[in-house]
Amino acid sequence: MTFDQASSLKSADDNTASAIKSKETTEEHGSGVAVNGSHVYRSGIDREYGGTGGSKGKLFYLEEYRSKMTHAASVGQAAETSLEHVAARYEIQQDEEEGPSEDFIMIMRSSLVKPILKCLRDVQHHAGTPNAALYINEILHSIRDLEDKSPHDPFLEVLSALYMALAYENQWADYTADQYESVGHLLRRLSRRPFPKPNYIEKAIIAMEDLGFDTTPIPISIEEDDVEASVE
């Protein structure tokens, strides 16, 4: 942090009340994440994630899904889901040599997942009505926010499954209050673990499916390279 000597206590003559931050930037350029071509979203079997504890690399890519998605929740979020905007963010993200710290993951998650849990509770009173869209929109926005601010959080994989289950073709309108309550409990339990094991993530998504949430509403496309690599 760099800013001027703002306090008046250092010397009698140094009584400048204003304090203007000047930047001392250390640019860091990562390798970036390729965003061309189609990407694979598959909870629990994503090769970048599987077996690593979820601390390295991007876990999943939502662009393809979003490009196929209808307007989620119908509450004017088209601008926020702009594909160009999302792609630009991915391009500057980088694989860090060390994974995210536990404190970072949990502080960011605490701030950004809390609204999701609250909305999942509030939406129960409006399930099956158009008013539910307000809460669903907030949930989707919060998931994107977490994805933007803490992109290496393994919990995102579960949230992205929820994102798909809610957003694709407005499936959110079909879920009941009991389903929202159950998925809220599920997310709350899992979110307390900073780095849940990959099989926990997978189980959570399966549990979400068992609750009736359709987390893979469109067919999965796997690139040839990915298939070859998996064979090797």
Place this chain on the structure above:
Amino acid sequence: MPRKRSSPHPRLYKTIFELRYPPKLEFFNVFIAAAQALDGYPNWEVSSLAVSLRNFEKRCSLNIQHNRFAYDQDSDDLSVTDKYIKEALEKLPNAIKITSCVRFGFRRKYLIAVKMSFEELVKVLDLKLLAQDTRLKKILPHKTADVAYIVDAADEVCKYHIRIGPLRKVETERHMEFSTENHLDPSSRAKDYSKIVDAYPDVSIIFDLDMYRDGEDIPIQEASKFVEEAQNRIEGMVRNFRNYIFEITLEDNSDV
């Protein structure tokens, strides 16, 4: 079960108390005598404009000038702070013949060492302390490399200058403003200072809180009460900022 987490502890590094009074020419005749009235400062330096009293062991000093005196301490020993400020307030006003002042100021600097990278800490402080409005974010380039939270605030009596921000180790030395001349023995100054700088955390949050009261004719008797209040207020603010920034709870109690 997930283990319970505790927030990192803020460590006090620096305390400054300053009292300003209207300058008068006759003060120059009483500076030395005033300085002699104070115990606990084995070392001193005198110029034509000021007296500096120093205690290298306790890393504190008192500087007396024609329009102010200021106590400066580079340690976290609160008993030393209490003792030396109390002594200064008891003896100096009489010795330099002042009954009122124009400003009290009490400032402290804390560091909270964190277990995360600087880049992560920037993201945390950005999220916790700065506006997250989508329109604002779209104005800025996507990557935020550094942040600072700087606020001038006031209540009915006092004013506050608050600075919070992330620090890398290489930046910490500049921001802590350790008074090497007044607080380190010249015979081992370079070596001692090197140890101090080496001990700064790799990544930390600095809390630089300055509480002050200014006015035309503030009774000098109110200084002691101000110091006590300022210590409590600043400690409370740092604790609350710490709790807010490092809060890890997923329970929503907003409507309970």
